[in-house]
Amino acid sequence: MVYHQQMNSISKFHNEPFIDALKAFFEELKVPVDYLADEPASAADILGERFKATNEAHKLIEDVFALGMVNDAIFEGTETFKNLAQVKKLKADYDGLLLFGVTLKNRKDGLPITRSHLAEITRAFNRTFPYTPVTIIFKYDNLISFANSERIQYKQEWREGEKIGKVSLLKDIDTTQPHRGHLAILKQLVIPTTGSKAVKSFTQLYYYWQSVFSISVLNKNFYEDIIALFNKAVKDIKIPDQTAGSEKHKDFTVRLIARLIFIWFLKELKVIKDDLLLPEFENGEDNDLIRPKSKGTAYYKFILQNLFFNALNSEKKDRDKKVFDVYAANFADEKAIKEAIFFSPYLNGGLFDIHPNDWCELGKVNNAFAVPDTLFLDKEKGLNSILARYKFTIAENTPLEEEIAVDPEMLGRIFENLLAEQSDDTKEAARKNAGAFYTPRP
Secondary structure, X not given: OHHHXXXXXXXXXXXXXXXXXXXXXXXXXOOOOEEOOOOOEOHHHHHHHHOOOXXXXXXXXXXXXXXXXXXXXXXXXXXXXXXXXXXXXXXXXXXXXXXXXXEEOOOXXXXXXXXXXXXXXXXXXXXXXXXXXXXXXXXXXXXXXXXXXXXXXXXXXXXXXXXXXXXXXXXXXXXOOOOHHHHHHHHHHOOOOOOOOXXXXXXXXXXXXXXXXXXXXXXXXXXXXXXXXXHHHHHHOEOOOOOXXXXXXXXXXXXXXXXXXXXXXXXXXXXXXXXXXXXXOOOOOEOHHHOOOOOOOHHHHHHHHHHHHXXXXXXXXXXXXXOOHHHHHHOOOHHHHHHHHOOOOOOOOOOOOOOHHHOOOOOOOOOOOEOOOHXXXXXXXXXXXXXXXXXXXXXXXXXXXXXXXXXXXXXXXXXXXHHOOOOHHHHHHHHHHHOOOOOOOO
C-alpha cells in the first residue's frame, strides 16, 4: 500500500548528525542542492536585526544550519554560491529556494512546540531573505517539521522583495515511526525527474511543492474518500423494513461517519485508545484485538455501540459494562477491549445520544440490523483504514498558517456535504439527531 512506503532518510534524523540527515532527506526528495555550510550558526548570526532575544519563539532556536540553495543552475549541475554571505548580498528577486535546518530547545515543563512557534520562526527567516523564499526543516525531540511559505509580489512597484504569504507546515513527523499520513505527503514531495511532469527548475519546484502543501487538495482527497465510503455503506448496511439506499440508511450513515471522525479527533487528544480503531498499526502489524473471530457485524455492535452509547454517552458511575455482552463472544480478549472502551471520557454534547434510528437494542441480539465489519476493518476501503491514512490536528487552520492535516472545521464540512446527499425532508432531522458537535466558520 502506498501509505506504508517508508522514507529511509526520516530515521536518520533520529540517529545521525542533523546536517547528514538533512542532506539525505533532500537527496531522497531528488532535489539538487547547492550546499552552503556544514557547521551550525546562531540564530542571531543568521537573522541579524530580526532576531529578538526576548521573543518566545526565537528563544527556542538552538542551532541554524544554512544547508543550501536550490536554483536553476544547480538543476543543471552548476554551483553558484560558496556561502550564505553571498546570498545575503542579493538585491533583487532571485529564482531560488533557500534551505535551512533549525534545531529547537525543549520548552519548560514539557510543553509542546506549537504551530505558531514554527510559523513565527519561518516568517523571521523569510523576512531576513526578502529576495528568495525559505524552506525550513525543524528538529526537536524525536520530531521534525517541514515549513514552507508562500511568497507573493508586492502590489506597490516601489517595494523590494516579496511579501510572505501563508506558512504551511507538515508538523511533528515522528522520526522513529512516522504516521502513514505524514509518509503519504512526504512521498508526494519527491519530485518527478522524468516525463512530461518532470521538475527541472526552481519555478517548477516551487509550484510543485505549493500544490503538495495545499490544504484544499488534502481536504478534497479526504472528502472523496469519505463520500465513496458513504455511497458503499448505504448499500451494505442492513436496516429493518428498509431497502438498501433508503433515506433512513443515509440518515444513519451520516451520523455514523460524523461520530467516527469526531472520535478520530479525540484519539489525537489521547483520550481514545488507538487499539479500538486501527485495523493495523503504523508498523504494519495486524491489530488482532478488534478483529472478530468470524466475519459479521460484531465490531459495530460490541465495540462501537459500547464506545458510542455506553462510554462516551454516560458518566463512569452510570456505565453498564455488560449491556452489549451478547456480542462479546466474537472477540478473543473481551476484557482488554472493555478496558480500552471504558478508558474513554464522558462527553456531554448530544452526538452520542441514542436515537430511534440507531436501532440500538440493549441486552439482546438484533440480527435485523447489521453494519458489516468490513465497512470499518477492510485494510484498503474500510472507514477506519481511510481515517488512519490522514493526520488529524485539533488546531484549526487560519489564513496565516496551516498544518497539512485534517482540522476540526473539516468535520463540519463533511457533515454538511453528506447532508446534501439526502432529501430536503430528512436534512433538518439529521442535523438534530447528530447533535451540536461543530459549526464551521462561514
